[in-house]
Amino acid sequence: MRLLSAFLVWLTLAASAFAAPSSPSALDDALRAGAASPSAGPQRTERIEAELVPMSAWAAPGSTAIVAVRQKIQPGWHTYWRNPGDSGGPTTLDWTLPAGVKAGAVVWPLPERQRLQSLMNYGYSDLVFLPVPIDIPADARLGQILRLEVVAHVFVCSDQMCVPEDLDLTLDLKVQDGAAPLDPRYGAAIQSVVQSAPRPAGIEARAQFADGQLTLTATGGPLAKIGTGAAPKWAYFFPFEGGVIDHAAVQTGQHGPEGLTLSVAAARGLIAEGLKGPVAGVLATDLGAWEISATPGPALAGASGNGALASGEETAKPAVNLSAFAQAALFALLGGLILNLMPCVFPILAMKAAALSRSAHEPAEARRDGLAFLLGVLTTFLILAGALLALRAGGQALGWGFQLQSPAVIAGLALLMLAVALNLSGVFHIGAGLQGAGSGPMSRLPGALGAFFTGVLAVVVAAPCTAPFMAFALGAALLMPWPMALAVFLMLGLGLALPYVLISLSPGLLARLPRPGPWMEMLRNLLAFPMYGAALWLVWVFARQTGGDALALLFAAGLMLALGLWLAGRHQAAQAFAQRGLLSGLAALVVLILALGLAIGAGRAPLSGPASAEASDLLASQPWSPEAVQAALAEGRPVLVNFTADWCVTCKINERTALTSRRTAEALQAHNAVYLVGDWTRRDDAITAELERHGRSGVPLYLLYTPGQPEPRILPQLLTEGLIIDALGAK
Incomplete structure (x- = not known):
């Protein structure tokens, strides 16, 4: 049957050649038209339909014809303008044209603005025509059919993924003399795009x-x-x-x-x-x-x-999903409870324990302090959440812990922790004098005010940690209307404060605590050391963010702060013995002002080069980028991505105990896996966008990419060697 069909085709072509002896190339044209090539008409995938269509019914010799790539895009998907914005890629065209025919550049219609969380893309949805001018040679024969072939390389993306599509498109364009009418199918639509497309206008x-x-x-x-x-x-x-x-x-x-x-x-x-x-x-x-x-x-x-x-951008209001809100609020409450067990909160636990010991046998005072502590926590969460949402609404790419990406904030916190530690060590006192053992400087302020500021400090230092359940809750909150988002953050604060509040409201539990006595002074001095440790850790983070000059200024500020507070303590001691202590008081004031100036200088010092996560001798790492992930997957290699920050205590514990161990390194080597590190110590909009793409608002985040799988596996926030090894071995 195939031989018969081939014979009939040959017979038809031969007859055409003999019927037109004056056109020796007619047979060549017919053979080219019948050669294997993409079929005319629309080409379809699950995401897009594309077709090469003409604006006019025919093309005249020596003229410029307009053809267009028609893209019919499925709902929820989009393609891109010549500058795609923050992600994706433009449609590119690879032409195969008859001799003498030339294709010009795409006439790009005005794009839509496609905002996705903290990203802005430029592109098209639903239906778009991409016109292209085609130069027809003057010697084109009347009646000739010009076969135009193009491979359209199109990035088709949704909110979740991008798929590169290669579509083979063909158009048979007839050559005919005279002015051609518009093509009846799409001619008017293409003409409208050409006329309205932006062009120079003498501006x-x-x-x-x-x-x-x-x-x-x-x-x-x-x-x-x-x-x-x-x-x-x-x-x-x-x-x-x-x-x-x-x-x-x-x-x-x-x-x-x-x-x-x-x-x-x-x-x-x-x-x-x-x-x-x-x-x-x-x-x-x-x-x-x-x-x-x-x-x-x-x-x-x-x-x-x-x-x-105005900017002319229409911002779509997110749909209100009460079920998702309830789930995020519950997870935030659980995350806040677990946050009490995270390492970055240990110094504040010391202050809370000391305060409980002091008021254990005064139920009314304990209730007052517990509620004031809750109010301090909730107020601070409300302020931080409001600032975060406001900055994000203004186009900033920020996430949980954003304040710790500022060296000035880190310097201030380090000095504050040093002051707390010096107070607990008895170098100076606030409010209650030498007899008020068992509380830090914030909680030593009069009445409930001290407990309130203890709650404030608890939230500030809790920011480096992301407990289980928190990541989902905060990631979801940032996509909700602002009243719901604030409510989720408040639930997180409630979880953080709840254990302390429940104990303070339970007389039976309070009665089990020992009565105040000399042991409390020793406990207070002992609890100073977690605060010294927190100050040293913050100095290390500051050093990673800045350079040697800024670190020297911060050391000098810390020295002057310690000296100033010691002088203040001497002044307090002199007053306790009915002495004026004027000289020590003035000296303390001058030295503290000098410490403040040095601290401001440290916070404003120029930043060093980009911070980078520490590399283990056992586990070599490379900087994260989307291109690095795709390159490794193209080679058939698994990819483990660690999004971390130097101020994230949870991240550092995971790196010390699981990610840099010998067994983990051997497992990665055995699977020929690539280890990439995304360092969020300082602000990085690309990392922020990647965190949000996976529903997270902060670090840590661990992703395991497997060749052949469209999406990565998200690993737990608390890692073990066995968990990583099992994940690498899973199919």
Whole structure:
């Protein structure tokens, strides 16, 4: 049967050749048309349908025809503009064309802004046409069929994953003389895209870069009509290249009589290299969109002063899911309870234990202190959560523990811990004098105020730890409406304070504690050492974040703080014996002011190079990046990713006990696995985005990628050697 079909095809082609002796290449054209090639018509996958379609019914010799790649995208998926934004990749086209036929660049329609948590992408959803001009040679024969073939490389992505699609598309374009009408199927739609696509319009633009902000001013062309006509309500700049602006940051602007001004946070690439050339892109407004190229230079006159501009972004409100909210709130409560057992809270447990001992046989005082401690915890969680949500709403990529990414905060906490330790050691006293044993400086303040500030300090130092259940709860909270998100954070605070509050409200439990006595002074002095340890640990974190000069300033600040507090203690002792102690008091004040100045200098010192996680001699690591993960998977190798931070105590314990052990290293080597470390010690927007992609708001996070599996396995936050080895061996 196949031989018969082949004979009939040959017979038909031969007859055509004899019927047209004046056209010796007709047989060649027919053979090329019948050769194996992609079939015309739409090509489909589970995520997208694509087709190469013409704008006009035919093409004339010597003309420029317009064809377009039509993309019909499934709901929940999207493709990308020429600059995809923070993830994905643009559609690229590889053409195979007849001799003399040339394809131009894609005429990109104005993209949509696709915000995903802390990321901003530029692309298309539902239906889009990507027009491409095709130059037809002047010697093209009338009646000839030009077969246009293209491989469209398309990134099709959802909120969860990206799939690269390679689609082979074909169009047979007829050559005919005269002006061609629009193609009846998609001609009008393609023509509309071509006419509305952004293009240069005689707009003059300037760019300025200062203090991390890129400011663009644009005047002239269609913007010159602003002073005499309708003013724009919103404006937005789409850069052609990545690494210029922080795509997710809010763009602010204002309009003037002759143009407009936009300001946006610069990307890390621009911050690192500076503004070295023109900034090109699309300036979109509600009045139209145009291509501009802003050359470095001073701001143009007439581009501001007449009113503010909105960004034009429509932010979808997240759906209210009461079941998810209840689950997140429960997990937050459980995570807060477990947080009491995490190492970073041990120093505060010391203060809480001492305070309980002091008020154990005064039930009314114990109840008051317990409720004040709860209020301090909840208030601090509310402030931290509000700040986190507000900064994220402003486009900042932040997560739980964000305050500890600031060396200034770390320096302040280290000095505070030192002051607490010195107080517990008896160097100086606050409030109750020498007889008030069993409490730290915050809880030694009058009445419930001391217990309140103990709760404040408990939350501040708890930030380096992420207990089980916390990761899911906080990751989910950051995607909820703000009232629900705040409620989840408050449940976390309730869990942290609950054990102390229950004991303080239980007279039976309080009665079991020994009565106050000389032993409390010894206990108080002993409990100073966890605070000294916390101060030393924070100094180590500070050293990892900064450099030698900043560390020297912090050491000097600590020395002056210790001296100043010792002088303050001498002043208190002199007053206790009815002496004035004026000299020691003034000296203490001067030295403490000097300590404050040194601390400010340490916090403002220049940062060192990027912090990096410690590498074990047994377990070699590489810096994490999405490209490194994909490269290893392409080689068929498993990938273990450790998202960590130097200020994360849980992370460091896991690294010492499980990740850097000999058995773990041998297991990784046996499975030819790659170990990648994502260091979040200082702010890193890429790591923040990856944490959020897996429903987390902080570290630690451990991912195990397996070749052939679309998503990684998320390992528990408390690791053991056996757990890692079993995970590597699981199929």
